Amino acid sequence: MDEQLTPAPLRKVPSRMLSLVATHADRLVTEGLAGADARKWHYAALMALRASGPVSQAELSRITGIYRSDLVAVINELTERGHVERAPDPADRRRNVITITDQGRRHLERLQRLMAELQDDFLAPLSGPEREQFTDFLARLLAHHSRLRRA
Amino acid sequence: MDEQLTPAPLRKVPSRMLSLVATHADRLVTEGLAGADARKWHYAALMALRASGPVSQAELSRITGIYRSDLVAVINELTERGHVERAPDPADRRRNVITITDQGRRHLERLQRLMAELQDDFLAPLSGPEREQFTDFLARLLAHHSRLRRA
DNA sequence: TGACTAACGTTCGTGGCACTAACGAAATTA
């Protein structure tokens, strides 16, 4: 795909490198999770549900960053697999309450181990301290630009 | 979009942060270049053409990483704007030779200044040395994973 | 020379992702 054929000034554009690396990382985790019949969004949703307890879809959307229109399919897939349950909220009949099941918890633990491996594969070229620095940079960039977007 | 609502363990997944940052960076440059009636691929193609001289579309594809099927539209757009010329290669009638025009060179210089600003905006939260470290990390990750893909 | 193989430019299609619009139903506010 990307070669040393690419002229240096183009090869060094940070946003370009970033998007290429992101593509690689994305494929890595997508393929890895596929082996466990899961997608990234399954991981995000289950992690959020375990941490926050039962919540509505709208709130789960805000928590995970998954658009509520896309979340519908994710919840469908997770209910099909028995990892979550979708029930109408008696207190507010517009809402669905999403709850993680025991099976979902067990599944999530497998996913978490898998995910740790995948992140490790992804960061393989970096030493421990370098990984911390790298993720710190990412966190700062993320904070900066998502703050701008909100304004 | 992304909030501090997100539970910490999810928020810290490196590949997730990376893809969020990449999305921000991408939007930044896409919107920035749109103001100059250009796309990222225009920049990549023009940079490559200036560095390598006239080449065939297939070679330009290898050099820039743009798929040759997608490159067709890019060359169309650039010829419409008078930035490149597409001519059949008399030495090999399968090939089109793509050449950057003088107008293309002038356009590219504007794009290069614009791109420098955009990269600067993108990296704003990082100091000079930090930027170098960050791009070094990216380069190493990129080299690692594109080497794997080729094998 | 003739058959095979490979490269080229092009068109079309796929799947995923970020994101918007609009809707009926239900809740909240004025």
Added chain:
DNA sequence: TAATTTCGTTAGTGCCACGAACGTTAGTCA
């Protein structure tokens, strides 16, 4: 009571990475 907002859902947009297949042309080699 009327107007506004929220919720889940469906449908659709545009962009991107990528693959399949096709006709055309070149190179290979029996």
